[in-house]
Amino acid sequence: MSDHTPYIADPPRRVPSAEELRARIPGWGSDLDPADRPSVPKLSRAAGAATGAHWDVPPQQDGASGRERSIEHAHVTPVFGTAQPLHGLAGAVRRYAYRRFSEGRLAHWMLLVVGDRIDVATHRVTDALHGRPDRVIRETGVRVEAGTHPVASRLGSSRRDWRHGLLDPLVANWGWLAALGGVVLLVRRLRRVRRH
Structure with missing residues (x-):
């Protein structure tokens, strides 16, 4: 086999045997025998290890009828959050x-x-x-940036977040900007109504 085998259109498939893998990789197959696996008796029902569950299907939490659920699922999960309806x-x-x-x-x-x-x-x-x-100026960090050379610290280095300095105030405050625009439009309309 050459070094380019992964790039061949139809590479030959040779699966190594368990003995070859055990000889090549120390510890390979150590969990194949269930007697060597400490978790097998705990996880196997055939061994009689009970999980402690007293039900086959958990009981449904109250209030499931009006809850949102994915259309892929037939019903709401047995337990769901109700903190933010x-x-x-x-x-x-x-x-x-x-x-x-x-x-x-x-x-x-x-x-x-x-x-x-x-x-x-x-x-x-x-x-x-x-x-x-909201405290718009304080929460966006604009005041802190003003005293720490915001332009020089971004343009004179390899930092990749300098574009965020331009976009973040807009992304974080688009709601305020839209509200301000709405107030301006309302005031202009009221002035026009008073003139006529």
Whole structure:
């Protein structure tokens, strides 16, 4: 065999025997004999080792009828989380993703991401209405960057995250920018109405 065997269109298939592998690789096949495997009596039902489970199928947790589940599965898992129930527009988007698309489809996961972004935007608005708005400047780290030579430290080195310095404030604050744009449009419309 040559060094180029993996690149041949139809390479010869020669499977080494157990004796050859045992001679070539120290310890090969040490777990083939069940007598040498300490886990076999514990894992084998034939050996009579009980798992301690008192059921064949776990009992279903209450509240499963309205829970979201993948369309590949016939029912909800026996136990599921209830800490963050779906609600509002974000919940409707997530329910649609589970009801309409398989987990193997990109649309399923993109809708879940959209639902997450809607949830974040909703919480930012409700927090602001409750008197606890996000501290945009402090949370993005812009103030800290200003005193540490942000441009020189990125352009004068091999760092690859300098593009993030330009994009991160936009990605993190698109909701605020959209809200600001909405306020500007509303104010302009009110001014036009007053003029006429």
